[in-house]
Amino acid sequence: MSLQTLLNIHHDISHIKSSCSTCSLRELCLPVGLNEEEIRVLGDIASHKRRISRSGYLYRAGSKFQSLFAIRSGFFKTCILEQDGRQQVTGFHMTGELLGLDAISTEIHTCDAIALEHSEVCEIPFAKLEEISRTIPSLMHHFHKIMSREIVRDHGVMLLLGSMKAEERLATFLLNLSRRFVMRGYSEYNFNLRMTREEIGSYLGLKLETVSRAFSKLQDENIITIDNKHVQINDIVRLKIKMGNSTCIT
Amino acid sequence: MSLQTLLNIHHDISHIKSSCSTCSLRELCLPVGLNEEEIRVLGDIASHKRRISRSGYLYRAGSKFQSLFAIRSGFFKTCILEQDGRQQVTGFHMTGELLGLDAISTEIHTCDAIALEHSEVCEIPFAKLEEISRTIPSLMHHFHKIMSREIVRDHGVMLLLGSMKAEERLATFLLNLSRRFVMRGYSEYNFNLRMTREEIGSYLGLKLETVSRAFSKLQDENIITIDNKHVQINDIVRLKIKMGNSTCIT
DNA sequence: TGCTTCGATTGATCTGAATCAAAGCGATTT
DNA sequence: AAATCGCTTTGATTCAGATCAATCGAAGCA
Numbered sequence: 001m002s003l004q005t006l007l008n009i010h011h012d013i014s015h016i017k018s019s020c021s022t023c024s025l026r027e028l029c030l031p032v033g034l035n036e037e038e039i040r041v042l043g044d045i046a047s048h049k050r051r052i053s054r055s056g057y058l059y060r061a062g063s064k065f066q067s068l069f070a071i072r073s074g075f076f077k078t079c080i081l082e083q084d085g086r087q088q089v090t091g092f093h094m095t096g097e098l099l100g101l102d103a104i105s106t107e108i109h110t111c112d113a114i115a116l117e118h119s120e121v122c123e124i125p126f127a128k129l130e131e132i133s134r135t136i137p138s139l140m141h142h143f144h145k146i147m148s149r150e151i152v153r154d155h156g157v158m159l160l161l162g163s164m165k166a167e168e169r170l171a172t173f174l175l176n177l178s179r180r181f182v183m184r185g186y187s188e189y190n191f192n193l194r195m196t197r198e199e200i201g202s203y204l205g206l207k208l209e210t211v212s213r214a215f216s217k218l219q220d221e222n223i224i225t226i227d228n229k230h231v232q233i234n235d236i237v238r239l240k241i242k243m244g245n246s247t248c249i250t
Numbered sequence: 251m252s253l254q255t256l257l258n259i260h261h262d263i264s265h266i267k268s269s270c271s272t273c274s275l276r277e278l279c280l281p282v283g284l285n286e287e288e289i290r291v292l293g294d295i296a297s298h299k300r301r302i303s304r305s306g307y308l309y310r311a312g313s314k315f316q317s318l319f320a321i322r323s324g325f326f327k328t329c330i331l332e333q334d335g336r337q338q339v340t341g342f343h344m345t346g347e348l349l350g351l352d353a354i355s356t357e358i359h360t361c362d363a364i365a366l367e368h369s370e371v372c373e374i375p376f377a378k379l380e381e382i383s384r385t386i387p388s389l390m391h392h393f394h395k396i397m398s399r400e401i402v403r404d405h406g407v408m409l410l411l412g413s414m415k416a417e418e419r420l421a422t423f424l425l426n427l428s429r430r431f432v433m434r435g436y437s438e439y440n441f442n443l444r445m446t447r448e449e450i451g452s453y454l455g456l457k458l459e460t461v462s463r464a465f466s467k468l469q470d471e472n473i474i475t476i477d478n479k480h481v482q483i484n485d486i487v488r489l490k491i492k493m494g495n496s497t498c499i500t
Numbered sequence: 501t502g503c504t505t506c507g508a509t510t511g512a513t514c515t516g517a518a519t520c521a522a523a524g525c526g527a528t529t530t
Numbered sequence: 531a532a533a534t535c536g537c538t539t540t541g542a543t544t545c546a547g548a549t550c551a552a553t554c555g556a557a558g559c560a
Contacts, residue, residue, distance in 0.1 A: 090409050105399035110406070137387050144394040148401065149355035155405045156360070159340050162411075162455025166547070196507065205412025210547055212509055416517070446537065460517055462539055 038139050045128040046070065051120050058099065058113040058121060065103030067123045068143075071095050074119020075194040078102065078111045079202070089202040091154055092116075092177070092195060096184040101147050116194040161204060169204045170214040174224065288389050295378040296320065301370050308349065308363040308371060315353030317373045318393075321345050324369020325444040328352065328361045329452070339452040341404055342366075342427070342445060346434040351397050366444040411454060419454045420464040424474065 049072070052058055058069060061080060076093040090111055093099050099121070103109045133140035157176055161169050181191045193200075197215075198208040206214075218224045299322070302308055308319060311330060326343040340361050343349050349371065353359045383390035407426055411419050431441045443450075447465075448458040456464075468474045 086413075088410065088413065101398075102402070105395055105402055110402075134387070137384070137390075140387075140391065140394075144398075145355055148351075148394075148397065151398065151401050151405065152352070152355055152360075155401065155408070158405070158408050160338065163336075163338060163452075197509095198507085202413075207548055208507090209509080209549085212507095213547090216509075447539095448537085457518055458537090459519080459539080462537095463517090466539075 038136060038142065041132055041136060041139065042124070042129075045132060046122050046124040048123045048125075049120060050123055051118070052115040053118050054115055056115045058115065058119075059109050061109055061112050063109050065100065065107050065109055065126065067125050068098055068100040068129070069113075069121040069123055071097055071099060072120040072122050074121075075116040076113050076119065077116055077195060077199060078113050080111045087202065089195075089199050092203065094177075094180060094184065097180070098146055098150055101150060104147060166204075166206055166210050166214045167217055169206065170200070170211060171218065171223070173200065173204055288386060288392065291382055291386060291389065292374070292379075295382060296372050296374040298373045298375075299370060300373055301368070302365040303368050304365055306365045308365065308369075309359050311359055311362050313359050315350070315357050315359055315376065317375050318348055318350040318379070319363075319371040319373055321347055321349060322370040322372050324371075325366040326363050326369060327366055327445060327449060328363050330361045337452065339445075339449050342453065344427075344430060344434065347430070348396055348400055351400055354397060366449075416454075416456055416460050416464045417467055419456065420450070420461060421468065421473065423450065423454055 050058070050069075052074070058076060071093060073095050075095070076099060077089050078091045078093065078099075079087050079089045081087055090102075093113075099113055100109075102111050129143065130140065133143075157172065160172065164172065177191065177193075196208070197211045200206075201208045201211045204211070215224070215226065219226060300308075300319075302324070308326060321343060323345050325345070326349060327339050328341045328343065328349075329337050329339045331337055340352075343363075349363055350359070352361050379393065380390065383393075407422065410422065414422065427441065427443075446458070447461045450456075451458045451461040454461070465474070465476065469476060
């Protein structure tokens, strides 16, 4: 697949929403189709909030699955530690998304969840969720939908990576992030990267040097621009999406 | 990760069960924890059977999601057709597994499901399943568990592939298949590959020549042996799993 | 202010997989 | 039996990405 083609596929990312810094439970739930009653009930059991500072663990691999977490603000990575000590990033999770799904079938967390910046989550005890779902069955149904959607979203991206080159992988990754930012109400093509080149590389199956080179190349080709060079893990990435033959803006 | 390490991880594949050629609904459901009543109810709505011959479509990408399919016998691949016409394999599915999950969040199938050999499936209309779940809520709950388990299983494998070399990818793939065969009651380390080198390569992000070379190398290293050479897509693969320093048998 | 640290960038070299090309085997057809 | 077809294997060459290595910029600290 040519990079051009790749970019064209995603040209539908074109509607801007206002910016928001923290995400209410309502904002998390409405797009999924929960009704007012369901949101109210959910609010009751999900009242407990936790703050995690940068590099802090939300949960660890091997620990018992007890809660799902709705990210109110911040950014997380999930990763597994391999036998040889290397850390493999399995996903990135942003404000407004659900965390903890890795354990849904095993009852045991299969990966670590680590904050990439100061973050705040809303804890949803799974036992309570199941309990309440006995009286409101649709609630669990909605949750399963959210869950499978998030799992499938990632899965789909990963599958396609197999046949791609470094530059295409990075572009796919950025477009995926972009789409998720837009969905959460952030501005269209400008966003901050909270993770390092190494973490991106781990996720995409590339080395950090290769990621860096791919970034440079995408800049040379005017596909992205990066402000604040060298501001570590805080680059502002501005995607210039090209449509057809013309170049459509930042 | 060294290949040796890789193989060690999976040394727990060590219990043999008897062989079975078709899988009853009961066999499919029991391991998941469904009780007799639930199985009976499920049997009522899942009575319709379909036979698909080699290369036949079970469903197509873009079609509306209506049913889940329990594979009673046979072997399927799921794949997506990219813009440029190339076919990307997204998964393999064997007797006793559930098919159709790709559409669970979108209501539209995202990939084609194609039989790799003459196969038989049991159709489970999703609408009926939802209807019945209203009176037996645990049923849908069980199903969601099966679904997330199957999705996560694949997802986990794919994520790890990123950092692996060709030989390791193939070994991981074979071990994954092996484990699934064992779970379904087939003998331990001997099984038939129903897919071509090209399909394996597509799934693993490798070219068919590379897959072929990796097979040869694994043979040279006595890690596998292949009988009936050149019997197309019908190789008998015998895995010799090595544990610790000693070599533990076929 | 200078020193250290962490991450990013860039260059040079090496290597594993893609690519191009040619046989090979088994099954099926004629 | 000969010819064809589909899939696999193997060899030679090329190239993308890994690896090794040096430098740099920004932030934090003594």
